[in-house]
Amino acid sequence: MRSKIIKAALFLPISVLITACNEMGHKSEHTTSQSADVQVVIRGYESFPTAEGCESGGMSLQKKDCYLLPNGTMGKVVEWNKKYTTKGSVYAPMDMFDQSKIQIINGPAAGKTLFVAHAYLTLQ
Numbered sequence: 001m002r003s004k005i006i007k008a009a010l011f012l013p014i015s016v017l018i019t020a021c022n023e024m025g026h027k028s029e030h031t032t033s034q035s036a037d038v039q040v041v042i043r044g045y046e047s048f049p050t051a052e053g054c055e056s057g058g059m060s061l062q063k064k065d066c067y068l069l070p071n072g073t074m075g076k077v078v079e080w081n082k083k084y085t086t087k088g089s090v091y092a093p094m095d096m097f098d099q100s101k102i103q104i105i106n107g108p109a110a111g112k113t114l115f116v117a118h119a120y121l122t123l124q
Contacts (some may be wrong), residue, residue: 014029038104039124042073042116053114057099071114074124075102078113 007069051073055065079101083090099115 006020015058033074038077039105040075040077040121041124042069042075042102043071043122045096045117051103053104053112053116053120054099055112055114057101057115059097059099059117067112067114069104069109069114069120070107073107073109074105075116075121076105077101078103083118085096088098098120 022085042053044050050071051069052066053069054063054067056063077100079096081100082088083095083098084100096119099117099119100121101113102116102121103113
């Protein structure tokens with residue numbers, strides 16, 4: 001099943017892939033430790049020209065609290081996902097769809113705190 005998701009990643013929007021991961025039981029977990037004022041640059045993933053962030057965690061195609069984030073949007077990590085802060089089993093092709101809580105610094109969503117998939121984040 002994982003290989004099908006990886007192959008699908010080349011053709012489907014990231015929100016569809018995150019929904020598929022969630023439905024397979026792969027849930028995003030958050031922790032309040034390790035925020036440490038880290039700045040990130042938000043960029044589209046692979047061939048997608050823009051990123052997205054949502055006010056609530058997790059992903060569903062039915063969500064109505066999401067914003068498009070232009071490439072180059074700057075953010076500050078408020079809360080790293082548990083996968084970054086605790087030792088455990090990781091599988092990067094699926095874990096990249098987990099989300100961390102990011103305070104948006106510039107652009108149209110400036111001032112909002114949004115959950116953004118790891119695939120969109122690059123350390124500054």
